[in-house]
Amino acid sequence: MASPSTTSDSAVSFASLGIDAKLCDACTKLNFSTPTDIQREAIPWALKGRDIIGLAKTGSGKTAAFALPILHALWQKPHKLFACIMAPTRELAYQIAEVFNSLGEDMGVRCVTIVGGVDLMTQAIALSRQPHIVIATPGRLEYHLENTKGFSLRRIKYLVLDEADQLLNLDFGPTIVSILDHLNKDRVTFLFSATMTARVAKLQNASLKDPVKIEVATNLIQHYTFFPFKYKDCYLVHFLNEFTGQSAITFVRSCGEVNRLTHLLRHLRIPAVGLFGKMPMEKRSAALEKFKKGKRSVLVATDIASRGLDIPHVDVVLNYDLPKNSKEYIHRVGRTARAGRSGKSISFVTQYDIELYQRIEFALGKKLKEFKVESATVLRLQESVREAQRMAVLHLKEDRDPSRGDVADQKKLMMLNKVARKLSRKSKQTAPA
Structure with missing residues (x-):
C-alpha cells in the first residue's frame, strides 16, 4: 500500500500532515511535539475521508490519530452531533x-460522555443540548438511541470503534450491530484494535x-524465564529489585493475588x-494516579x-501469572x-505453565528469548521473602471482619490462619541458630 504522505520522518509535523493551525497550536500546548x-500514517488518510x-x-x-482529523473536519464545517466514539x-x-x-x-467543542453508572436523565438532558462529539460505551448508547426522545445519530459524519477486539470480547457484538442500524451509511468510520481477530x-x-x-510496529523485547513454582515470589522480588527506579506492571490472575503480592512487596x-476490577471506582482512580505520577513504581x-487505561510510560511488564x-x-x-519508546516484558513460566506458554508462542508465531538468571542469587532472598509472605497473609486476615462475613468468608479466614501458622513454622525452622 502506498503512503499518502511523501514528507520525510525527520520533517513531519502536524502542520505538514494537513492539520489546521488552531489544532496545531493545541498540540503544542499539550506537548504533542511530533x-x-x-x-x-493515519491522519493523511483520515483527512482524505x-x-x-x-x-x-x-x-x-x-x-489523537482519530481526534485530530475529526476536529479538523468539524472546524471546516461546523455541525451538531458530528461524531460518535465507542469505547469498551x-x-x-x-x-x-x-x-x-x-x-x-x-x-468551543462540546463533548458528552455516555457510560453506565451515571443517571440516565442527566445524560438525556446533556444529549438534548446537541453536543458535537458523543463518547460512549455501547450498552448505554444503545439505551439512549432506543429510549431518549429526540436523540439520533442519523446525521453524524464520523464513527470510531476504539479497542474493537475488547468491544467484541466483552460480547458487545449484538449491541454494536444494533447501533449500526441507527447510523447513516455515508459516514466515515475508523476502527482501531490491538489485534486482528x-x-x-x-x-x-x-x-x-x-x-x-x-x-x-513496536520496540518491545519479549522474554520468558523458567523456574520451579515454589520460588515464584522470590523471582518476582528479584526482578523488581533489578528494575529499581523503573516503572513496572505485574500482572496476576486474581484479585486475591493482587492483595497478597501488594502487601508482600510493601513489607x-x-x-x-x-488494581483490580472489584475495587470501588474512587480507589481504582487513586491507585492509578499514584502509579502514573510515580508515587508507586x-x-x-x-x-x-x-x-483501556491511559498510563503514559511503563518500562517493564512482568507476567507473574500467564494469561x-x-x-x-x-x-x-x-x-x-x-x-x-522501547520496553521489555518477562513472562514467568513454571512447570505448571508450559502448555499456556506454548499457546502464547504459537499465537505470536515466534520463540521468545530466555531471560537467564543465576538461581543462587535469587534464592538468597528466600528468608526475607518467607517472612514477607507470612506478614502478607496476616494483613489479609486483619482486612477481613468475621462479624460481617458469610460462611464462605469464615472458611477463607480459617484457611488464612492455617497458612500463616505454616509460614511461621517454616520461618522458625530456617532461621539461623
Whole structure:
C-alpha cells in the first residue's frame, strides 16, 4: 500500500500532515511535539475521508490519530452531533473525552460522555443540548438511541470503534450491530484494535467501506524465564529489585493475588499499589494516579490494566501469572514500548505453565528469548521473602471482619490462619541458630 504522505520522518509535523493551525497550536500546548507512527500514517488518510482500520496498542497515540482529523473536519464545517466514539470501558471513554476537550478547547467543542453508572436523565438532558462529539460505551448508547426522545445519530459524519477486539470480547457484538442500524451509511468510520481477530474482521466487513489498513510496529523485547513454582515470589522480588527506579506492571490472575503480592512487596519496601476490577471506582482512580505520577513504581494488577487505561510510560511488564487467553498476553505486553519508546516484558513460566506458554508462542508465531538468571542469587532472598509472605497473609486476615462475613468468608479466614501458622513454622525452622 502506498503512503499518502511523501514528507520525510525527520520533517513531519502536524502542520505538514494537513492539520489546521488552531489544532496545531493545541498540540503544542499539550506537548504533542511530533506525530507518533500511527498518527503519521493515519491522519493523511483520515483527512482524505477514507475509512481506516488501525492495528495499534493503547499508548501509541491512536486517540489523537482519530481526534485530530475529526476536529479538523468539524472546524471546516461546523455541525451538531458530528461524531460518535465507542469505547469498551468507562475509563477509556473518559480518557478519550479528555483528549477531545483538550484539543478542541479553543474551538468551543462540546463533548458528552455516555457510560453506565451515571443517571440516565442527566445524560438525556446533556444529549438534548446537541453536543458535537458523543463518547460512549455501547450498552448505554444503545439505551439512549432506543429510549431518549429526540436523540439520533442519523446525521453524524464520523464513527470510531476504539479497542474493537475488547468491544467484541466483552460480547458487545449484538449491541454494536444494533447501533449500526441507527447510523447513516455515508459516514466515515475508523476502527482501531490491538489485534486482528476473526471477529474484528467481521466487524470491519460490516461497518467499513474500502478501508485503508495501517499497522504500527513496536520496540518491545519479549522474554520468558523458567523456574520451579515454589520460588515464584522470590523471582518476582528479584526482578523488581533489578528494575529499581523503573516503572513496572505485574500482572496476576486474581484479585486475591493482587492483595497478597501488594502487601508482600510493601513489607519488603518495594513501593507497590494494587488494581483490580472489584475495587470501588474512587480507589481504582487513586491507585492509578499514584502509579502514573510515580508515587508507586510497581502496579500489581489483574487484566483490567491490560488495556483501556491511559498510563503514559511503563518500562517493564512482568507476567507473574500467564494469561489463559493468548490474545490477552498481547494486550498485557502492550502496556510497555508505547509511543515509540522501547520496553521489555518477562513472562514467568513454571512447570505448571508450559502448555499456556506454548499457546502464547504459537499465537505470536515466534520463540521468545530466555531471560537467564543465576538461581543462587535469587534464592538468597528466600528468608526475607518467607517472612514477607507470612506478614502478607496476616494483613489479609486483619482486612477481613468475621462479624460481617458469610460462611464462605469464615472458611477463607480459617484457611488464612492455617497458612500463616505454616509460614511461621517454616520461618522458625530456617532461621539461623
